[in-house]
Amino acid sequence: MGLSGFDHHDRAGSGALDAAAALRRQAPQRLRAALGSRPVAAVRSFVVVLGVWWGLSLWNANPIQLPAPPAVFAALANVASDGELLENAMISTGRLALSLVIAVAMAVPLGFWMGMSRRAHAYIDPVVEMLRPISGIAWIPLALFIFGVGDTLPVFIMTYVAFFPLLLNTIAGVRGVSRRLVQAAETMGVSRAAIVRRVIMPAALPSIVVGFRLAFAGAWAAIVAAELIGAPSGLGFAIEWYRQLLMTPKIFAYIMAIGFVGYVCDQLLQGLQRRLTPWTDRSRG
Amino acid sequence: MANSLAPSPSIGLRSVPLTIWRAIALPLLLLVAWQLWAMGLPADTRAPSPAKVLAGFVRLTLAGDLPLALIQSIGRVVAGFLIALVLGLSLGLAMGRIRWVRDGLEPIVESFRPIAPMAILPIAILFLGTGTPAALSIVAYAAFFPLLLNVMHGVSRVDPKLVLAARTMGVPPLRTFTHVILPAAMPSVLLGSRLAMGSAWTAIIAAELAVGAKAGGGTSGGIGQMMFVFYAYSIDLNGIVVCMIVVGVVALLIDRAFRGAERILVRGREAT
Numbered sequence: 401m402g403l404s405g406f407d408h409h410d411r412a413g414s415g416a417l418d419a420a421a422a423l424r425r426q427a428p429q430r431l432r433a434a435l436g437s438r439p440v441a442a443v444r445s446f447v448v449v450l451g452v453w454w455g456l457s458l459w460n461a462n463p464i465q466l467p468a469p470p471a472v473f474a475a476l477a478n479v480a481s482d483g484e485l486l487e488n489a490m491i492s493t494g495r496l497a498l499s500l501v502i503a504v505a506m507a508v509p510l511g512f513w514m515g516m517s518r519r520a521h522a523y524i525d526p527v528v529e530m531l532r533p534i535s536g537i538a539w540i541p542l543a544l545f546i547f548g549v550g551d552t553l554p555v556f557i558m559t560y561v562a563f564f565p566l567l568l569n570t571i572a573g574v575r576g577v578s579r580r581l582v583q584a585a586e587t588m589g590v591s592r593a594a595i596v597r598r599v600i601m602p603a604a605l606p607s608i609v610v611g612f613r614l615a616f617a618g619a620w621a622a623i624v625a626a627e628l629i630g631a632p633s634g635l636g637f638a639i640e641w642y643r644q645l646l647m648t649p650k651i652f653a654y655i656m657a658i659g660f661v662g663y664v665c666d667q668l669l670q671g672l673q674r675r676l677t678p679w680t681d682r683s684r685g
Numbered sequence: 686m687a688n689s690l691a692p693s694p695s696i697g698l699r700s701v702p703l704t705i706w707r708a709i710a711l712p713l714l715l716l717v718a719w720q721l722w723a724m725g726l727p728a729d730t731r732a733p734s735p736a737k738v739l740a741g742f743v744r745l746t747l748a749g750d751l752p753l754a755l756i757q758s759i760g761r762v763v764a765g766f767l768i769a770l771v772l773g774l775s776l777g778l779a780m781g782r783i784r785w786v787r788d789g790l791e792p793i794v795e796s797f798r799p800i801a802p803m804a805i806l807p808i809a810i811l812f813l814g815t816g817t818p819a820a821l822s823i824v825a826y827a828a829f830f831p832l833l834l835n836v837m838h839g840v841s842r843v844d845p846k847l848v849l850a851a852r853t854m855g856v857p858p859l860r861t862f863t864h865v866i867l868p869a870a871m872p873s874v875l876l877g878s879r880l881a882m883g884s885a886w887t888a889i890i891a892a893e894l895a896v897g898a899k900a901g902g903g904t905s906g907g908i909g910q911m912m913f914v915f916y917a918y919s920i921d922l923n924g925i926v927v928c929m930i931v932v933g934v935v936a937l938l939i940d941r942a943f944r945g946a947e948r949i950l951v952r953g954r955e956a957t
Contacts, residue, residue: 441788441789441792442788442791442792444789445789445790445792445793448789449793464811465811465812466812519707522704522707522708523707523710523711524711526708526709526711526712527712527715530712533932533933533934533936533937533940534929534930534932534933534936535886535887535890535933535936537887537890537891537894537909538890538912538928538929538932538933540894541894541912541913541915541925541928542922542925542926544916545916545922545925620801621802621803622801623801624803624804625801625803625894625895628803628806628895629894629895636803639807642807643807643810646811648811651807655800655804655805655808658799658800658801658804659796659799659800660799661799662799662800662801663795663796666799
């Protein structure tokens, strides 16, 4: 890779001239500005990717391994129009929502307790640190025994995965609350419940929201594995189902759907973060 | 923190044993409860118990199955990580330093990022079969994104004045790169490596497990495959728990090793 290229573009970007930049300036300024803008760059990139993909599929000449883009878009339209895609996506996001709710209901109160009481933290933290390195995926075989193939398994795995970032971020958030705020409230005779609700909760919320986004990201990565191995429905199951049928265009269609749903959920969570905690820097999450 | 009014239970010499006692109290209690629960079950039960798990660990280690599977999985993780490191470093550097490369590649990276590594597995199996290459590609895919994003972030935040200063003093580009840009981006590279290694280890277990689950099993090896064999063929729950604990311990060791490296390599820079 041309290291001098870095310097060149760095300088071109900061307005300095060199021979290559001068040459390119001969192109009409307005056209260059239009071609260089970010949305246009994105469209251009996707066109290039589609072109490369199409070329590779022609070269590979094996539609079971790598179908051409039109076949994939036809498959996408097919599964979207007969409602199958929507059904699987609803099942997966429903499981995701359920497990996030369970994880919040368990992790946030526990995190408040562990954050506020040193003693609780000293006793419980070792168990948390023992379980945390065991990834949710590694629970799948044991969970298959306990729950069997069905709805419970993915929900269990995702709850487990979502639990730890939520717990740790809640503890960190609660511990980060300024002691002076709490002491001031105590001095003024505010009740303990009111301190938790009115002082600690708002101060710890940004950290909890960050934990929630991390929990979502982990759970979304785990759902595909959990459904692929141990569920009779959902996006992950559909991918594996069509692999066994060797219907590759539909595999691609579902992979796109997984990416799309994950992206939309992340955007929604970012919006939620901005609304709940507008005073924090959103690039933190 | 808010509980600051509570008196600290002991001071001085007694506090050290107390903290250790507190740390092991709950895990010990859970282990004893688990063992007692298992002892209350009929003798031919398949339910795991701490004693049987320990026995299983010793048996699997002495038979050589566990070390072999572990070496296989770790080897795949390291190889996949190295592939991701080469790709992530080079692309991350290019995207961090060159505007148009970043503008061009970022939309593509962002659209692949929400696709879980496991979603790629069916495609990898179609292309590469159920052996090591498919597992490697999943690991590399999982490790690639944390590496790329952190390298890009680190490189794009290198103080331009440092680069300009080096150029003013006539330092050749390659030397600027190795002596200015890379050291300044080092903390991000290390952080990305730690996160990447964590996802890689999770991904290899998932890949081996799913390959075992869906391709009939017995061909790919590794610790995830071992768990699947315990699940589907020998129905050995104690073996599964042994594998889970080993997976956890390895994850912990990987994390600690990278944190240690971060401390050693970054500390010198933070101090100055």
